[in-house]
């Protein structure tokens with residue numbers, strides 16, 4: 621674990637001393653957009669035109685943020701248009717690497733051994749964290765964007781005019797609801813598990829865990845009458861929640877101490893997790909080996925031995941029984 625300072629790699633764990641033991645996530649740095657016509661998007665100065673074969677995604681199969689991008693790429697049928705490189709699951713003093721291993725796809729674009737070399741290829745004096753996902757533009761040798769929330773939104777629609785699979789996961793009429801869900805779920809669940817796991821004081825830990833389970837309780841009730849978070853249509857809010865839920869019982873319960881309840885204990889959230897997992901294309905994006913081995917082998921401050929637990933036994937292919945919930949629920 622480390623970061624780049626003026627383009628030079630430095631090995632450093634997250635600093636929580638100055639924030640009362642709290643893990644505070646930094647904003648992503650590259651914030652431009654791919655758009656249908658190449659006009660600038662909502663953030664960043666440059667617009668990048670949607671073209672088949674022009675872009676490349678750097679991901680980790682372990683990472684819930686990168687996983688969002690992989691799912692959207694799959695659902696929108698963009699595999700042939702946007703290539704992928706997959707880092708090794710173990711992230712230690714050199715950060716993400718392309719060391720050989722099952723499921724690792726080397727960097728065919730920049731020939732990097734370490735992901736930080738991709739960042740310095742785009743910006744030689746870059747200062748900041750070296751995170752996945754990274755959306756790379758081969759035409760200008762630039763990083764378009766390294767913020768998953770924005771990457772999935774551009775993949776949702778930018779390629780629609782050049783034969784992406786139809787499907788809108790950010791429909792206009794549901795946007796206010798999607799924004800509200802995203803805000804709550806990002807803070808208390810997606811990032812909440814990290815705040816709990818990386819906390820270095822009891823107070824900071826409890827401050828993250830309580831709201832996390834309050835939100836899960838609320839979502840479980842909500843999903844008792846709705847197939848998806850916004851009703852009968854799957855949206856980006858579901859994709860964003862899914863990548864945390866699928867890691868919850870195998871990793872966050874034990875490794876991050878998010879153990880008041882398991883997803884398996886929630887009647888509706890557990891069925892919802894299986895329903896999303898069984899949605900065409902999604903299971904292929906889930907690699908449990910990368911997921912478990914990454915967290916347990918990489919975070920030596922939390923798990924110094926690097927021993928990876930064998931359990932839990934999970935059957936994500938078991939029937940979910942949610943087909944009947946096709947009409948929007950009347951109330952929570």
Ligand SMILES: N[C@@H](CCC(=O)N[C@@H](CS)C(=O)NCC(=O)O)C(=O)O
Nearest residue numbers: 683684685749750751752766767768
């Ligand atoms: N806000 C970013 C967060 C990405 C992120 O933090 N990715 C993690 C992996 S799960 C990472 O690469 N961490 C490396 C580091 O922080 O040095 C996003 O959603 O894209």
